[in-house]
Amino acid sequence: MVAGGATESNHAGYTGSGFVNYDNAPGGYVEFTVTAAAAGQATLGFRYANGTTANRPVDVSVNGVVRAGGVPFPGTGAWSTWRTATVTAPLVAGVNRVRATATTTAGGPNLDRLDVTVGTPATARPAEVNGQLRVCGTKLCNRYGKPIQLRGMSTHGIQWYAQCVKPASLDALAGDWGADVLRISMYVQEDGYETDPRRFTDLVHGYIEEATRRGLYALVDWHQLDPGDPNANIALARTFFTEVAARHRDKTNVIYDIANEPNNVSWAGIKSYAEQMIPVIRAQDPEAVVFVGTHGWGSLGISDGRSEQDIVNNPINATNFMYTFHFYAASHQDEYFAALTRAAARLPIFVTEFGTQTYTGDGANDFAYSQKYLDFLAANKIGWTNWNFSDDFRSGAVFKEGTCAGSTFTGTGVLKPAGQWIRERMRTPDDFPTS
Structure with missing residues (x-):
């Protein structure tokens, strides 16, 4: 689900059919649905691009609870240069809603996808x-x-x-x-x-x-x-x-x-x-x-x-x-x-x-x-x-x-x-x- 943004494909290097370009305003978000076989800690990897030199922070919430506030998403050098920012958060067994919400007037980074590692605490890696x-x-x-x-x-x-x-x-x-x-x-x-x-x-x-x-x-x-x-x-x-x-x-x-x-x-x-x-x-x-x-x-x-x-x-x-x-x-x-x-x-x-x-x-x-x-x-x-x-x-x-x-x-x-x-x-x- 996307609110306050649009799916686009005008920058190279994304995976799938495109990426989400946030509007230049706070409050826009991208919400992912994640199904976990069992409750436990998970690593959430957000693949993103930020062609500016300023951070584009977002709050990451799981099931309505903010688990990481102001995740910075720093500049990547170009809109076609992609990196991964990671957050650890608990998931419940079954369906989870993972949301990344922009917090500044510049909006969020371009988001390509979310990778989730579930069932093993991140600290074990x-x-x-x-x-x-x-x-x-x-x-x-x-x-x-x-x-x-x-x-x-x-x-x-x-x-x-x-x-x-x-x-x-x-x-x-x-x-x-x-x-x-x-x-x-x-x-x-x-x-x-x-x-x-x-x-x-x-x-x-x-x-x-x-x-x-x-x-x-x-x-x-x-x-x-x-x-x-x-x-x-x-x-x-x-x-x-x-x-x-x-x-x-x-x-x-x-x-x-x-x-x-x-x-x-x-x-x-x-x-x-x-x-x-x-x-x-x-x-x-x-x-x-x-x-x-x-x-x-x-x-x-x-x-x-x-x-x-x-x-x-x-x-x-x-x-x-x-x-x-x-x-x-x-x-x-x-x-x-x-x-x-x-x-x-x-x-x-x-x-x-x-x-x-x-x-x-x-x-x-x-x-x-x-x-x-x-x-x-x-x-x-x-x-x-x-x-x-x-x-x-x-x-x-x-x-x-x-x-x-x-x-x-x-x-x-x-x-x-x-x-x-x-x-x-x-x-x-x-x-x-x-x-």
Whole structure:
């Protein structure tokens, strides 16, 4: 139901048949009917656009009771730029009336839709418990200043396996698996971003919104691989990260990984790139945590015959960032594990990619050495994302071939052995201290 507004479709990016444009007056409202299977707390996600620089606040009521007064709905930069504002409120079993009422003479924002998560308290969801993250010392800390470990999955290249990243699979990842973070792997070359920047940027925007709806952190992976020098793509990276950070700057669940696996490039070259790119993101999203890949394909230099000492002796001149490490347990054993152990004592580290197989993401699983790594990461609260959330033919893809064409992603029947193993370890309870 709409009063004091009209349904329109003259700005791009909306979903469905249009959006509601409030009249420029207080008192206009949009009312949604929400049916809940059981009474309980719910997260109400209002997707909106506000092309002005001033807030367009509304009061959110449920069944005639105001549950959130003056929700700000700040500017999004353009009427075609959409964000999500969330409110938590109790719902009754059965039919509920959720109303968003404008409170100022400017009216409300353009409202696209309402997404409702019912039955699980919002405080149980990782990104809503922990809020805006920051790097404190060598740890990733939540809004309470407490070190935490995030655990999750990386997509495969979204140019090849977008069919594996859809509502049913993400519901399974957040609910059945108990993940905390989704790594969005956007290749730059290899039929990726450079072939169609608009398409791939929009895919990333969509995946960030999907992660947000499920209370997950969204890790945006600039998956440069060949060429291995990230400086070769710096102009593209500036364009991409400027838009993504500007659109999602009001979210507290977005992390930026600006260089996947630098290779055939010196640490000094990576450092130079990072010191140029981190300010690009900070200009749009000042509080965001940024990740930077290390030399030797994310090995802290070991695969190049170097070591983490290159980084220790010449650290990146920035704050609120982490270095990344990758390992494949069947290939990367004692020398790599020792480097990680040394580095973790001195540097902020996040494992943005690992597998239980060889470095090709295929072959036999070495679950014993994988467990050695995971035990260390847990003991030191070092976060990780596993490669990869797809039905690729390789052993490192968690789903059996053909799974992504369907709609069933829960349980173990659809999983390869590596998928069963990693799901079991992700389902153990999180430790997210709040005091």
